[in-house]
Amino acid sequence: MAFCEACKLNSVALLERIWNGSHPETSPSPADLGPGNGPKWSRRHYLRTDKHYNRFQFQGAIVEAAKHQELEKAMEMVQWLYDHFHGCIVPFGAVSAAASHGHLEILKFFKKHEISGKLGDDRDEIEAEWGNVVRWGRRDMEAAAENNHFDIFWWLHKHAPAPRYLNNVMKSALRDGNLLMLDWIQAHYLARRDGSQNNVGSQDDAGIGDTAESLLSERRFFMADAIIGGQLVALEWLLDNGYDAGDNHCNWVILAALQTNLLDILDWLIETKVVEAGRILNVAAEEGRLDVAKDFYACYWHKICAQHDYPLEPQELWRPTRSSAMAVRHVQLCS
Template sequence: MILMTSNPVPPLVVAAVVLRSRSEFQGLPHVTAAVSLFLDTSGAFSPLEACKLGSARLLDRIWHSSHDLVNDSDTSNSMERDPKWLRRFLHTDKHYQQYIFSEGLMDAVPRKNLELVQWLLSTFKGLTVSSEVVARACLAGSMETLQLLYANDSRVLGAGCGNHVEWGESTLSAAIQSRRSDVVWWLFRHIPDANYNLRAALWSAVQMGDVLMAEWLVLRGAEWPDLRGERVVAHEVAALGRVDVLQWLEER
């Protein structure tokens, strides 16, 4: 197991502010630490619960306080009774890190919680950002999130740095469904060689009635899955009353 040195948890702001105003406690940091420890309820939360609450500050306290648990050999507490049970793996187990990392991003990205996204990306390294997470950012139309992911991508920073981001698959479809053509252009400009699902993207463009986007995708090699698939789309477009899209399909 990897040995970790103790990393002191900073005192709660409320404890530091209150005691700072009392002259009798000046120069007694252990008093501030004791009061902070008494008031601190972060021990009642697991890392996953902190992610679901969307609190980067809570997650940061859990991260720092878990240093002392790395070498704790006491396994008497189960994770059902004590959230600290799993914290011992937060610094040492890549599988657990990947789980918290992925679940945290899945919660933070749709809500555009950039603070939590930044915390996860800067704290965990060498992990994978799934294409589903990227697709959620596209569906939310969050260019800021995409830029954060790109800035922390190992393909940008170099091997051994940052995290591996999966840009392909359904990301284009998600951007089209959110009616964010600027996100589509951004993806193609910054990650042109990603394994995008162009067929799914074309289908989404037609269903959304975006003829310009559909034509643009066709020029880049997007194809229909089969004739039956095109007929299904035509029926769906007709149901939406999009005559212009039907005319485009007919002209093809």
């Protein structure tokens, strides 16, 4: 049985049995006995003789150990693995698993007994001292934020700088209406409203791998994410901090509101001039939402017609398509 399977069964005793049965002197190898002689050779015997197989088994086991819901049991298995495996690599998945389950003590244990290693280099350079290399970063902070373990989120940011992905952290904060997290991302990561960037968002300072530009490239989805979560406070935060959808991506916002049926948010978008009523009417008509189209036609059509400059500049962005024009005509006939 593999070590990771034993960890799934939540049994340190089983780990001990596998380990004790892997001693190279328990039985000679087929090479020593000759063909056809002796008992069947088990790959378990590579556990102590082959460092690559040793590290492979450790990586699978440490991930399973970190996944356990019960911290005390998870910690017991992690400590057992550290007592028996040295100079191995704790993979990204184990760190993310501990973060997602709220196991801060395990993360602190990883940090305390961390040894140096070079990512991407030959792994033979890891010295077999007590402790293991830990791969921090990638989606560990994201896993903590998505599961509301913000104490772990802050701890990782402060104590384990590494390249990370924060796009989904931003998405989760918007959908949950977490203004504290949004303020943190704004302070440490996003570009300021004046166009200058926060130096804390650089990889050298904070260890965050994504750039401000990579996160801002997703800004067209910011308002849509807040709408999907039904978070008006997040929408107000975005507007106050200058992160509106922009003329090119207003349809994303409208579609999100239509799909979630949050029509009061559509009214808010019109009142705050994020989206024009005419565009909402067009998109609703194109999407076959006759109920929405009729409501907005009754409330806003006279105002739309009173605008001498409608459609607004640029013409290509605001002109109704043939399908939407036909749909609006259908709304007029049904009203």
